[in-house]
Amino acid sequence: MSEMIKVGMADLKLCISPNAITTLGLGSCVGIAIRDPITKIGGLAHIMLPDSTKISNNQCIAKFADTGIAELVRIMVEAGASRNRLVAKIAGGAQMFALQGKSETIAVGARNAEAVVKILGEMKIPILARDTGDSYGRTVEFFPETGDFIIKAVGKDIKKI
Amino acid sequence: MEGMYFDILSEIGNIGAGNATTALAQMLNTKVDMKVPKVELLEFSQVGEAMGGEEQLMAGIYQIVEGDITGSIMFLLEEKSAITLISKLMGTPEVDNAFEFGEMEHSALKEIGNIITGSYLSSLSTLTNLKIIASIPAISIDMCGSILSVPAIEFGAVGDKMLLIQTEFSDDVKLTGFFILVPDLESYDKILSSLGM
Numbered sequence: 001m002s003e004m005i006k007v008g009m010a011d012l013k014l015c016i017s018p019n020a021i022t023t024l025g026l027g028s029c030v031g032i033a034i035r036d037p038i039t040k041i042g043g044l045a046h047i048m049l050p051d052s053t054k055i056s057n058n059q060c061i062a063k064f065a066d067t068g069i070a071e072l073v074r075i076m077v078e079a080g081a082s083r084n085r086l087v088a089k090i091a092g093g094a095q096m097f098a099l100q101g102k103s104e105t106i107a108v109g110a111r112n113a114e115a116v117v118k119i120l121g122e123m124k125i126p127i128l129a130r131d132t133g134d135s136y137g138r139t140v141e142f143f144p145e146t147g148d149f150i151i152k153a154v155g156k157d158i159k160k161i
Numbered sequence: 162m163e164g165m166y167f168d169i170l171s172e173i174g175n176i177g178a179g180n181a182t183t184a185l186a187q188m189l190n191t192k193v194d195m196k197v198p199k200v201e202l203l204e205f206s207q208v209g210e211a212m213g214g215e216e217q218l219m220a221g222i223y224q225i226v227e228g229d230i231t232g233s234i235m236f237l238l239e240e241k242s243a244i245t246l247i248s249k250l251m252g253t254p255e256v257d258n259a260f261e262f263g264e265m266e267h268s269a270l271k272e273i274g275n276i277i278t279g280s281y282l283s284s285l286s287t288l289t290n291l292k293i294i295a296s297i298p299a300i301s302i303d304m305c306g307s308i309l310s311v312p313a314i315e316f317g318a319v320g321d322k323m324l325l326i327q328t329e330f331s332d333d334v335k336l337t338g339f340f341i342l343v344p345d346l347e348s349y350d351k352i353l354s355s356l357g358m
Contacts, residue, residue, distance in 0.1 A: 008206030009306070009313060024215035025306020028314055048205070048310070048317045055318055063317055096311050097223045097299035108314050137307020139216060154218060154303055155260045 004141070005044075007031075010063040012045035012072045014079055017145035026092035026138045028109035030065065030116050033089045033142040033149050034072055034125065036081035042144030045072045049108070050115030065115040073123065086125045089149040089161060090116055091140050093132040109133070129161035167324065169356060170342060171200040173288060174326040177281030177340070184276045185330055189249055196329040202322050205313050211325060212339060213239070215306030218259055222274025222298045223311060226282070229291035230348035234282065235312050235341045236274040237305070242336040243270060259302050271298040281340060289355040315343040 002018035009029060015021035017040035023031050026046065035042040045068045049055065052064035061067035077083050093113030113132040120127055131138070131151050141150040151159040178198045186193040201211060209215035218240040226232045238246070240259045247266050248255040250273070256262065262270070275298045286293045301308050316323040326340040 009209070009310070010205050010317065025209065025304035025310075027303070027307030027310030029310045048314050057318075094307065096221070096301045096303065096308060099223070099225060099296065099299045135301075137304040137310075139304065 007044050007046050009046055010048050010060055012043065012062045012068055012075075014041070014043045014072075014075050015142070015144055016041050016079065017143075020141055020143045020145075022139065022141045024139045026140060027094055027096045028092070028112060030090055030092040030109075030112045030132065031138075031140045032065075032069060032072065032116055032120075033140070034069075034076060034086050035088075035142075035144050035147050036076065036085045037087065037147060038085055039081055040144045041076055041079050041081040042142060043072045043076050044140075044142050045069060047112065047116070050111050065112060065119055069116070069119050069123065073125070087147070088120050088125050088127050089129045089142070089147070090120075090127060091131045091138050091149065091151050091161075094137060095133070095135050096137070098135065131159065131161055165353075167200075167202050169352070170324055171198075171326075173285045174198050174200055174281070174328075174340065174342075176284040176288070178326070178328045180280035180284055181277040181328070182330060184280050185273075188273070188276060189246075194331050196331075198329075199327040201325050201327070203325055204322055205317070208309055208313065208323060208325060209306045211327075212237070212305050212309075215304060215309075217305045218302065219243075219305045219308055220259060220270050220274075221301045221303070221308035221311075222271055222278070223301070224275070224278055224298050225296040226293060227296065228294040230289075230293055230351055232343045232348055233312065233315060234278045234295065234343070235308075236278050237308065237339040237341070238270070238273075239337045242338065243302075246270075246273060246336060262302060267300050267302075271300050274298050274300070277338070278340070281342070285342075285352075289352055291351060291355055309341075312341045312343050
């Protein structure tokens with residue numbers, strides 16, 4: 001029996017095939033699914049902010065792109081994944097509200113997605129697919145067995161990337 | 162300190178919701194009752210659940226707050242409540258799905274949000290004697306979790322919890338709405354000191 005593991009906001013978890021892992025209602029946050037295709041060890045992080053070094057209250061490592069991705073990779077390697085084989089898929093980073101240039105927060109979705117791409121690049125983890133930006137929320141499901149990343153949005157067809 | 166801040170915002174929530182009830186009654190031209198608001202300080206991971214699940218469809222009306230304090234305020238309305246309210250306000254039949262709303266319904270919901278958050282902010286302004294101005298509202302009809310990511314990210318920059326005020330209005334039907342107020346750090350001090358703390 002396989003299980004669907006749930007990841008909350010500012011949270012990350014390990015997921016080993018045949019289990020699958022999900023996070024619900026990603027808005028401006030970004031979901032990062034990482035997988036080792038050989039051992040089929042995977043994981044998912046749901047980050048809220050781009051950079052832990054810019055904020056004094058940064059104990060919650062799963063909240064930030066930099067510390068969240070590093071921690072996810074660490075627990076995956078600890079579970080037996082190969083650091084060099086890791087590949088990623090990402091989704092989220094939407095701009096939920098259209099308020100003309102009023103606040104920095106409004107563009108945080110784009111900044112989150114940008115930060116995730118940069119960090120994965122620095123860590124030499126290839127991004128196989130992405131579904132980021134736009135103005136709608138996304139629920140994602142990740143299957144470490146196949147690497148399928150399923151994206152669901154209100155009023156839209158289910159997407160597999 | 163967090164406890165005191167919580168108490169103050171709760172009290173402001175109570176008064177604000179009272180004012181909002183009056184505004185709503187005038188708008189709908191009917192009698193509106195309000196339950197005592199439920200105020201909770203929640204971990205990010207719990208907020209979606211507290212509002213009925215991260216994937217529940219909701220209408221979120223978001224405004225930036227400026228003036229003596231800065232931050233943002235959001236009013237969220239459950240899908241069913243939004244549908245009922247729009248039908249009553251516009252005299253049209255209830256739609257099946259809030260995602261079907263057009264430009265006109267969006268404008269009406271923005272105005273409702275504007276009036277309700279305005280009541281809340283004016284009680285905060287009266288209590289603190291601070292000048293508070295709200296921007297033009299923006300709307301999103303989407304999954305609760307996605308809408309919440311916006312105030313959560315703002316809270317996320319200062320802490321790991323957010324303050325949720327749940328308000329239930331009723332006349333012949335029940336309307337459930339939520340307020341989320343996010344003053345930034347500097348404003349937090351200003352609110353406290355203006356109240357003599």
